[in-house]
Amino acid sequence: MGLREKRTVVIHWRRGDQNTRCLKGADRSVNCKDAQEFIKQVKSISKEYGFGNFTIYVSTNENSTAILSKCVTNAPHVIKISCF
Numbered sequence: 001m002g003l004r005e006k007r008t009v010v011i012h013w014r015r016g017d018q019n020t021r022c023l024k025g026a027d028r029s030v031n032c033k034d035a036q037e038f039i040k041q042v043k044s045i046s047k048e049y050g051f052g053n054f055t056i057y058v059s060t061n062e063n064s065t066a067i068l069s070k071c072v073t074n075a076p077h078v079i080k081i082s083c084f
Contacts, residue, residue, distance in 0.1 A: 007054045009046075013038055015062035035070035 014031045022032035030041045046052055062068055 008057065009051050009054045010057045010059060011042060013058055013060040013062065015060055015067075017061070035067050039071055 018027065018031045021027040030038055033041075042056060042058070046054070046056065058071065060068075
């Protein structure tokens, strides 16, 4: 995906296959958290690093439309989501 926007940040929210590592306790990162916690972390990092005025794209392999809709509901003005 080519981006031509200035002030853009892309974040990868690894889901899908990562869930196996989460269930085994091998990963406790934000990849294992729910959509609300993920958005909370995105907002926190954005504030900490001064990305408040940036367009934030989230790339993910999350397949659940219910989970993805929670991301949009929790931060409609903050992120744009791309699934692969």
